[in-house]
Amino acid sequence: MSAPSDIKIATKDFRVFQGKEAALRGITLDIPAHRILGIIGPSGSGKTTFLRALNRLNDLVPDTHVEGQMLLDGRDIYHPAFDVVSLRKRVGMLFALPVALPMSIYENVVYGPRLSGIRKRARLDEIVESSLKAAFLWDEVKDRLPRSALQLSGGQQQRLCLARVLAMEELEVILLDEPCSGLDPISTAKIEDALTVLKERYTIILVTNNTKQAARVADDTAFFLMGEMVEYGLTEKIFTVPDDKRTNEYVTGRFG
Amino acid sequence: MRVSPKITQVLAVTVLGAATILTVAVLVFVIVFVLVKGLPWVDWEFLFSYPQDMGKSGGIFPTLVGTFLLPLLAIAIALPLGLGTAVYLTEYTRETQLTRTLRFGTDCLAGIPSIIFGLFGFIFFVVKLKMGWCLLSGALTLAIMVLPTIIRTSEEAIRAVPNAYREVSFSLGATRWETVLKVVLPNALPGIVTGVILSIGRSIGETAAVIFTAGSSLRMPMSVFDSVRTMSVHFYILAREGISNENAYATAAVLIISVLLVNLAAYTMMHRFIAKRSK
Numbered sequence: 419m420s421a422p423s424d425i426k427i428a429t430k431d432f433r434v435f436q437g438k439e440a441a442l443r444g445i446t447l448d449i450p451a452h453r454i455l456g457i458i459g460p461s462g463s464g465k466t467t468f469l470r471a472l473n474r475l476n477d478l479v480p481d482t483h484v485e486g487q488m489l490l491d492g493r494d495i496y497h498p499a500f501d502v503v504s505l506r507k508r509v510g511m512l513f514a515l516p517v518a519l520p521m522s523i524y525e526n527v528v529y530g531p532r533l534s535g536i537r538k539r540a541r542l543d544e545i546v547e548s549s550l551k552a553a554f555l556w557d558e559v560k561d562r563l564p565r566s567a568l569q570l571s572g573g574q575q576q577r578l579c580l581a582r583v584l585a586m587e588e589l590e591v592i593l594l595d596e597p598c599s600g601l602d603p604i605s606t607a608k609i610e611d612a613l614t615v616l617k618e619r620y621t622i623i624l625v626t627n628n629t630k631q632a633a634r635v636a637d638d639t640a641f642f643l644m645g646e647m648v649e650y651g652l653t654e655k656i657f658t659v660p661d662d663k664r665t666n667e668y669v670t671g672r673f674g
Numbered sequence: 675m676r677v678s679p680k681i682t683q684v685l686a687v688t689v690l691g692a693a694t695i696l697t698v699a700v701l702v703f704v705i706v707f708v709l710v711k712g713l714p715w716v717d718w719e720f721l722f723s724y725p726q727d728m729g730k731s732g733g734i735f736p737t738l739v740g741t742f743l744l745p746l747l748a749i750a751i752a753l754p755l756g757l758g759t760a761v762y763l764t765e766y767t768r769e770t771q772l773t774r775t776l777r778f779g780t781d782c783l784a785g786i787p788s789i790i791f792g793l794f795g796f797i798f799f800v801v802k803l804k805m806g807w808c809l810l811s812g813a814l815t816l817a818i819m820v821l822p823t824i825i826r827t828s829e830e831a832i833r834a835v836p837n838a839y840r841e842v843s844f845s846l847g848a849t850r851w852e853t854v855l856k857v858v859l860p861n862a863l864p865g866i867v868t869g870v871i872l873s874i875g876r877s878i879g880e881t882a883a884v885i886f887t888a889g890s891s892l893r894m895p896m897s898v899f900d901s902v903r904t905m906s907v908h909f910y911i912l913a914r915e916g917i918s919n920e921n922a923y924a925t926a927a928v929l930i931i932s933v934l935l936v937n938l939a940a941y942t943m944m945h946r947f948i949a950k951r952s953k
Binding site (some may be wrong): 473475478480503504506507510511513515517519520521529530533534579582583586588 | 768
């Protein structure tokens with residue numbers, strides 16, 4: 419596929435345990451930069467666990483531990499010396515349900531930049547405008563930035579969440595956890611349009627229950643099942659001539 | 675024998691309704707009684723002049739000041755401690771036997787009669803630390819007394835903040851402390867304020883613990899090391915020593931109105947804050 423130098427994230431026999439139970443049973447996967455990777459699979463297949471492991475949000479769940487390696491630009495993010503705060507600024511996450519923080523639209527977008535110590539109003543204004551534009555939301559909210567973000571519709575809130583992730587200057591990877599599960603088709607299309615533009619600057623990993631969405635926007639697709647990765651390859655191949663029988667059954671809708 | 679559902683329904687409404695009416699009636703009666711007996715004696719002169727002849731005549735100005743200073747100082751001491759404890763218990767520790775024991779301990783403390791705190795304050799602050807009867811001794815004692823309330827109400831309020839907010843904050847590269855400051859506390863504020871209001875109410879009305887620790891001087895306090903008399907204590911002394919019934923009721927009326935005003939102010943401030951955030 420890509421040359422090794424283009425590998426953004428590499429996992430080697432990566433496992434996640436919740437208590438004694440293994441949620442991921444050894445995932446080995448190279449994720450190339452500047453492409454969209456779609457991860458599909460039925461509920462409980464471990465795809466969300468994998469995604470949350472990428473910015474170490476699983477750390478917050480008690481009794482969780484990991485084995486194996488997960489490398490970002492060749493450095494193990496689970497190494498004790500790896501700074502988890504800087505990791506989360508480089509690897510942003512968009513959740514399944516849009517969670518706008520109960521503050522103004524403006525403050526939502528600059529949440530990350532403020533944490534990084536950006537204080538100048540002009541600079542923050544600039545970030546707000548460019549992030550909201552990149553998330554295709556600017557035109558709808560530019561006149562009401564000081565208003566509460568909670569007044570936006572679900573679709574707008576999800577794009578606000580995307581803008582909030584894009585506002586982080588250190589951002590390199592965007593993780594999306596079924597970002598369109600609660601959205602109408604038009605809002606979904608807007609998010610998908612944004613993603614295809616954004617992959618030029620970022621590496622994008624999209625977990626979705628909607629196989630059609632993966633087929634539409636993902637360059638590569640991985641199929642997860644019961645904590646294992648069954649198959650991984652170019653999206654066209656996974657959806658037309660997959661190697662594994664289970665992949666074929668899943669993408670054609672015969673189970674899952 | 676089976677009673678028809680209709681009758682039990684009527685019975686339930688009657689009994690529950692009567693209980694409510696009785697409760698409200700007693701409350702209203704107490705308040706109206708005090709106000710009717712006390713308000714005729716209250717005027718600006720009474721509020722802002724010094725007591726004469728042990729309180730037999732004259733006003734209540736120093737006790738008015740003491741009544742506001744003492745709870746204010748107590749809250750200023752108890753809030754950082756209590757809120758800090760609540761944040762630590764909820765955000766920085768996992769639920770263990772230790773946190774459960776701590777919680778049980780605070781619940782027990784909340785039920786201890788105030789005079790016990792007063793006695794402790796007297797022995798420890800007034801005598802042992804040689805602070806004497808003063809504003810600070812009283813405030814420290816009241817602070818210890820209201821700590822359990824502040825801790826528990828803050829804890830509940832912090833727990834009620836949706837976990838999704840914390841996850842979002844962490845995922846944007848916030849540390850735990852930044853998340854507490856920027857997301858958890860602002861959203862827990864209404865609950866925290868409720869705890870503070872309850873505590874102020876308890877402090878303003880407290881008598882036993884205050885007599886033991888802040889004393890009952892009728893002079894205007896000039897520093898935290900001066901003794902003060904609060905309105906509750908003033909009322910108690912006037913009534914008990916039979917100094918002046920009129921002035922006792924007038925003081926009680928002012929006390930009731932003060933508590934109402936404090937609550938009103940706190941709720942208004944809180945609603946302004948909430949409205950500002952959701953506009």
